[in-house]
Amino acid sequence: MQQLFTLYVAGRSGRSAQAIAAIEGLFRDASGDFYLTIVDVLEDPSAAESERILATPTLVRTSPPPRQSVVGDFRNRERVAEAIGIDVELAR
């Protein structure tokens, strides 16, 4: 079953770029069907507002329920995977 995620970042450089790379890497190396949407809250403030996002980077699993989210430094992939409940064997 496909899992849908939204990653909220502020801008595309520095820590945001790091977060995007970390999550894309995680989904590439993990087994499963993942679909990632990236939302830049500086470009689209209303998206963050309607989803009531408090901080960036935040990764939200929007489907399947329950909705789960994680915020902080995403470079530790195991912690991220654990936090959003993707039960996966990391390829490396």
Add this chain to the structure above:
Amino acid sequence: MTAVAPDAMSVLVVEDTAAQRTLIAHLLRPDGDGRRFELTAAGDLAAALDQIRASHFDAALVDLGLPDSDGPATVASLREQHPDLPVVVFTSAALSEVADELFTLGVQDVLSKDTTDRETLRSSLEHAVRRHHGHQRSVLSFTDVDSPADLQRAIEMSADGMLVVDEDGMVVFANAAAERLFEGRDQQLVGSTFGFPLHGTIELVLPGGRPCHVELLTTWTQWEDEDATVVALRDVTERVRAEQMLRDALMLRDEVVSIVAHDLRSPLAVIVGMLETLERQVELTGNTSELMARMKSQAWRMNRLIENLLTITKLEASSIEPERGSVDLRDLVDEVLGGLEIEAPEIRLPADLRAFADKGHVDEIISNFLSNAAKYGAPPIQIHGEEREGAVEIRVIDHGEGVPEQFASRLFERFSRASHDTRGTGIGLAITQRLAGINGGEVWYEPVEPHGSSFGLRLPRWSPEDDTEHDSAGDTSGTQSAQ
């Protein structure tokens, strides 16, 4: 030494150069109504650690390049042995590369020697001490907690923003400082989803896109009989801004260097060309021909410097991609020696010693080592190579005076050279280090007993599979670097 005045701040200055210590003393001299600083100097890390054990200091001002310790390691040792001492780094080392690492180690501030003035230095030290102690208080208050009511009180009182987040990432409690951090948002913090918190630096989403960077720290706890996470949020916006400014300044410098180098190239080419025409067309005698030769050699030297500047800025911007393939080190050394006017060195290289690297880059590194040995060292010059632990190593050894001990740790930094020596440009070795790095290898320096220098290069060993994985098999000599 006199007793420290009650309002004075005692600062340990860890700095190996006397001139820099004098400068710091000058920057922190008494100015009448402001804070007084009592300075104690330590010339290396060992002396600094001794001093801290012997007396109390409010803060340490630390240079990264010390005779007995280099880079973030200096800070790591200090922080590990004396976590209570606030540390401000004051250095000229390439800051952009290490700033993040330094802050992770708990450094309060990182200042560049090139740009810091009196006011910045003074206020940085004052803030360092205040922040450090504020932080300690909030940590301490947690260790005193033994009942849930105490915990809630400790969280309410904390100067840092505190959220309590349940297992689903929902905020169940926010203290006043946290409410202030999120000021201007319509929705209530309590009941909002924060997300499962992981340590790190995050940016708050605030009305109007107002930037606010906070450092996020977490502790597990029980909140109303449920598992929960206490999230401490510390505003580090100023620090992040300072880091960014530092990075921008360094990028700007590289850009300026690159533009200037480019622009200097064409007029210089014209000068060199005209000198050569002049030499052919005019009959030169005695003194004039000597002058002509010197003009030409200086023009070529300037050309080399410009090429080196362009190479290093390209390397810093990582716009050079190595074209890696098999490089036979013995063939390469023969080629390099053919192009250099130096006395034949003693060569000890096993046959078929092959590195997996960009041939042009290896050529550049070995040429640099050899011309340094010829320029600054003394014969006999030796070239030794061997295979070791899946890598190939090659060393260029001379028997001159060697590198002064206090300079050895900065040898590969940009624009550094031994102070008594004005012959080099201080870029060559920095280039070798970066070229080795992008080829998956490294360069290093070792003194030779009883006297002399050994410069080493270690690269991945070539194996037949490397060619099947990469299309650029065999003799790849492509490179954009300077010759």
